[in-house]
Amino acid sequence: MTTAFSHRACYVNFAEHLQNAWNPNLYYPGAPNQWSAEDWRGFFRMLQAFGFNVFEYWLPPTLMDPAALAGSAVHAGFARQMRDVSQIAHETGLRIKFIVAVNTIGPQWYFACPHDPTDHQLILDLWRHWLRELPETDIVGIFPGDPGGCNRNGCTHETFVDLALEICGIIQHEIPRVVVEVGTWGTPFSGWGDDLISPPGWDGGFKQLAQQKLPASAFAPIWNGGFDRAAVAMEYFFKRLPQFPADAMVAINLGFSPDADATMGGDARPWAREIAKHRAVTTWDYSVAEGELVLYPHWRLPRLAARRREERAAAPYAGGMSYTMSPKLNLLTLYAAGKLFQDPAADPDGLSRAFCTAVFGEEHGVLGELFEAFEVIPGWGHYPRRKWSRPVLRAVYREIVERLEAADVSRCGLPLFPDPETYRQDLLWFARAFLEMAGDKPDRDRIRREYWRRTFAIYDSIPMSVDERADQAARKFADTLREDVYGGVTL
Numbered sequence: 001m002t003t004a005f006s007h008r009a010c011y012v013n014f015a016e017h018l019q020n021a022w023n024p025n026l027y028y029p030g031a032p033n034q035w036s037a038e039d040w041r042g043f044f045r046m047l048q049a050f051g052f053n054v055f056e057y058w059l060p061p062t063l064m065d066p067a068a069l070a071g072s073a074v075h076a077g078f079a080r081q082m083r084d085v086s087q088i089a090h091e092t093g094l095r096i097k098f099i100v101a102v103n104t105i106g107p108q109w110y111f112a113c114p115h116d117p118t119d120h121q122l123i124l125d126l127w128r129h130w131l132r133e134l135p136e137t138d139i140v141g142i143f144p145g146d147p148g149g150c151n152r153n154g155c156t157h158e159t160f161v162d163l164a165l166e167i168c169g170i171i172q173h174e175i176p177r178v179v180v181e182v183g184t185w186g187t188p189f190s191g192w193g194d195d196l197i198s199p200p201g202w203d204g205g206f207k208q209l210a211q212q213k214l215p216a217s218a219f220a221p222i223w224n225g226g227f228d229r230a231a232v233a234m235e236y237f238f239k240r241l242p243q244f245p246a247d248a249m250v251a252i253n254l255g256f257s258p259d260a261d262a263t264m265g266g267d268a269r270p271w272a273r274e275i276a277k278h279r280a281v282t283t284w285d286y287s288v289a290e291g292e293l294v295l296y297p298h299w300r301l302p303r304l305a306a307r308r309r310e311e312r313a314a315a316p317y318a319g320g321m322s323y324t325m326s327p328k329l330n331l332l333t334l335y336a337a338g339k340l341f342q343d344p345a346a347d348p349d350g351l352s353r354a355f356c357t358a359v360f361g362e363e364h365g366v367l368g369e370l371f372e373a374f375e376v377i378p379g380w381g382h383y384p385r386r387k388w389s390r391p392v393l394r395a396v397y398r399e400i401v402e403r404l405e406a407a408d409v410s411r412c413g414l415p416l417f418p419d420p421e422t423y424r425q426d427l428l429w430f431a432r433a434f435l436e437m438a439g440d441k442p443d444r445d446r447i448r449r450e451y452w453r454r455t456f457a458i459y460d461s462i463p464m465s466v467d468e469r470a471d472q473a474a475r476k477f478a479d480t481l482r483e484d485v486y487g488g489v490t491l
């Protein structure tokens with residue numbers, strides 16, 4: 001066993017555009033998917049057993065809203081729940097970390113400008129408010145954007161660094177024991193200055209930004225910084241680094257692309273090594289475990305394991321976070337991610353088999369290798385290891401269905417949340433849907449409607465997010481294996 005990383009965070013992203021049946025709902029009263037104290041306790045016990053020591057969440061823009069300062073019941077309700085959740089986390093041996101997109105305000109995702117005095121004051125007031133509301137917090141992440149950033153009134157990557165320093169001062173004043181993590185998120189400092197493409201007369205709103213016609217060469221409104229932009233941004237950050245708290249952590253991936261590759265902003269390893277001489281470095285390789293929006297039982301274990309080994313080799317990383325938007329579904333990924341933080345040399349196939357043996361019984365341990373066949377939906381961070389033909393997929397899905405139907409989970413050896421039977425039933429639904437979609441005449445309309453009902457039904461009772469991708473996700477799921485292109489190859 002190699003040495004464990006010391007910072008092992010499970011990041012549950014329950015932001016307004018990622019609501020779903022497997023994610024907790026903490027700020028839509030009356031809508032489904034709310035977790036009880038017992039649910040949180042069960043979830044934290046599982047995380048702790050899997051090897052995590054930090055529970056991380058995003059304080060989303062809907063909460064970073066002037067209504068919070070005015071004492072709205074929804075915002076106060078979130079704070080009350082999160083204080084209880086934080087206490088449960090502490091009782092379970094986990095630290096609590098929240099991250100905030102430094103200047104993104106309200107459900108419409110307004111990118112407030114630090115060079116506008118009114119906006120600047122609002123940003124600082126909201127930060128102060130939430131620190132006072134959440135005094136149990138142990139770690140606070142300041143991340144640049146996505147969504148967020150600004151290029152108005154002369155704002156650049158330097159503005160982000162200056163603002164982060166100012167917020168560090170507020171954090172130290174409000175909760176002196178809190179450890180700060182500064183995110184580099186992007187190419188780097190996503191959305192700041194010329195990393196961001198905005199329409200003429202941009203008002204700072206997300207909608208106007210997202211609706212503009214981008215040049216063909218653009219990746220998205222943000223994440224457009226190239227190699228030179230990354231270099232100047234990191235040089236300025238490095239210059240100001242001594243002013244950040246001595247115990248601050250800096251989140252910096254192996255590479256400055258959305259998949260932490262050495263494209264776009266380039267190779268980040270030299271920076272990780274340089275910064276590690278002065279501050280602890282962590283990673284936030286967001287898409288390695290799971291993408292966004294199309295929810296299914298992921299199996300990205302080999303890449304996840306490789307990344308931990310690469311991090312170990314590249315720089316003295318203190319650890320990182322593993323992201324999920326489906327903490328009640330992707331239990332196998334959570335298990336592997338936690339174990340790999342503890343032992344980066346662990347074998348991903350061995351972990352998969354060990355998990356399935358513990359949950360479904362010795363005779364069904366082979367499910368650990370069969371579940372790889374679920375990883376056939378192209379999307380963010382999808383780099384499948386194996387290619388499949390349709391007849392093989394059909395046979396694998398059929399075997400998964402048969403084994404899941406036969407498995408007795410009453411002797412499950414892991415403290416799963418949700419309970420093992422609920423987990424087995426969820427996997428069965430997916431396995432049957434995949435089997436049908438690998439067949440000759442799948443009823444894709446019915447599958448899309450079922451998927452919406454099982455996954456995104458919460459959007460029937462809450463406002464659709466300003467990022468409206470849930471409907472697209474349901475359609476994309478129902479299109480699985482429609483073309484003869486899957487597993488990254490044309491057959």
Ligand SMILES: [Zn+2]
Binds near residue numbers: 116152155
């Ligand atoms: Zn600005």
